[in-house]
Amino acid sequence: MAPAQQQEVPGTGKKVVEQSRISPAPGSDVPETLPLTFFDYVFLPFHPVQRVFFYDLPCSLSDFLRSHLPHLKLSLSLALRDFRPLAGSLRLGSSGGKPEIRCSGSDAVAFTVAESGDDFHDVSGNHARDCARFYPLVPPLPPGTEGGPVLALQVTLFPNAGVALGITVSHAIADGSTSAHFLKTWAGICRLGTGGMAPCHVAAAPPSYDRSVVRDPKGLERTFLRDLKLMQVDRRLDALDLHGRNDVVLATFVLSWEQLKKMGERLSSRTGMECSPYTVASGLIWSCLVKARGGSGGKTEYFGFVTGCRARLDPPLPATYFGNCLGICRVEAEGRDLEGEDGAYIASMAIWKVIRGLEGGGAFRGAEDWIRDIHSLASTGILTVAGSPKLGLYQVDFGWGRPRKIEVISIERTSAMSIAEWGKDGRGFEIGLALPRELMRGFSALLADRLKLFRSS
Template sequence: MKTEIISRVRIKPSSPTPPHLRRYKLSLLDQLAPPFYIPIVLFYTAKSDHQHHRSGSSSTDHKSQRLQSSLSKTLTRFYPLAGRIKDHLVDCNDEGIDYSEACASIHLSDFLLLPKLELILNQFLPLDAYNTMSSEQVPLAAVQVSYFKCGGMAIGVCVAHKIADGSTVAMFLNSWAAAFHNKSGSGDEEEAIIVPWLSSASVFPPKDLPVISLSGLTMNQKVVTRRFLFDAPKIAALRTQLIVKNGRTDNHPTRVEAVTALIWKYAKNIKRVKSRSKGVSLATHVVNLRKRMTPTAKIPENSFGNLWCSVAAEATTDESEEAELNSLASQ
């Protein structure tokens, strides 16, 4: 499978950013975020099996115009994405984000039968998401829309981690989707489209920190991405099997806890066999702070920026085969 780029444009906000909003402060957590992009690829099937994509067809042109127009409107609300980072702030100069369109050589259904992560990362994203941002002049976001032969499409989005986390990217995509589906331009549009809260620096003020390059830590190592599939009945059975002891009551773990415990257990076993030693084992998750702040009113659900922390659970003892999963799920 190959994708061929058919167009490249720069999308700018539909309305200019007011002068008093031109300087967007990065928060302390933004400063500490890695200089990579957050990559997301969304796949959409065609409404009908008879919709075949032809480059330049009227239906594709109409969809392309709506995607670009709604994206431009969304950038007026998420205006830091259209700016450029300078020192510890974003110059919201409305330079815009990169937007490209491509044609894929196969049907979406054929690709989804056995999706290859290498193809997703290399052909459906607008840029190399895991290469460090080496210049202050690079766009803070980029989009690639790829059309399949059947009429389906993939939308690949990369947003700079320096100004956004996963929740921010999801909020941006939901707002763009709402703008795309609103055709009437009525007052209801304002109710459906998310307006971000752009004041996270007031909660986590920035500090005068040196800029640390992570390129030497990542580019010299071989990084492998793998995909694991767990179907719903198997996860439900695993949850039923496990009991989490939280000090007050015994209950079943969440799906994330159950699957994490399972992967953690076998990772521990592999390490033990390879190193022939027990040692300390950690499982790490990234946690969204928006619902965990005290008081919670300080951080609204629609907060823009990096509002997360890394939390580790530690397992220092080896237990019986039967008790190990329960213990890891509890941790």
């Protein structure tokens, strides 16, 4: 599609330079219809996952359009050849059928090119920034019937500073592992060169679409379809959604490997438990947030996270399996305990006990309640986790180097904390939170104080 004339989006500092649709390159052997599994059903009620990757790239708009954009488009087309369902449409089975992804010869992914007048280095920092500043950087999923498109992409140039890649993907068709697999494949082709029409697995192994490997001895598909139907008018998930408020800010908190190690050593010396860095970091954030909110009022507090199940199934699924394969985990603790000086330890121990219980088939204990639990706990102020340091998203290099920063914008819609490897060294963690401004101030002060206590040991 030919480039459109630049269109300024009022009130955003964004100019749309081009809107096009990128089709998968020919030669795909991906099935035309791909059914969802019970793992996918869990995420059907959720908003799409939205991330922004910021890259240093000091060039003009004309240089970007001439030297970089053609490679992005061609490599995307080649990557979509093996990841064709991402260019397809989600059908929710309104006529009585089951949800599925359908592929056709007209499939394509909406691809927007834009220019921003915002301050690249400021918006890609760690400090608290208005969430509204990120809206112009992530594209909406185009409207469709019965579910519609599942992926939209946007590249935004900040002239002579950098570029932002915005990704919006339906969580019902891809978990973090699948999204990371696609992005690394696309970036690898772009970085290494396409070699004409070389196969996309020049960058990574192709995805696996074999749904027969997902066994369902508990009949979870039937249970989840029933629960989804019952929850169609349930509005409790709205309690997690902060979108539309003008006081919500997004901030990133870095926990270095040295800090995580010291926290773990102090926790071990006091409790005798050897917790993972993920557990220690999550417990610290959870306890600080409970206290920053003014205390629990004596109620039970909840923390939720997902665990990868590809290796937990019997037989295990390939690491390249396309779709969702996550288990839902719930942790609870007394709010008064989390508010105290030992709150981070207590929270970490509670999380670690649940993680240890995942072994030996424990990941599916109570699985029949996953969808109902998600809705029932939404109104309790539960803190959940988006992302994982294991995804390695800072390895997504299109030839511009590693990202300077990655933001998960959609945590504003789920009141989750995002977690990723620290982009600086890959060993520490980056924690993202979207909170009302005053709550963010209180949380930041509490976290700084508790980190001082850990460093003093």
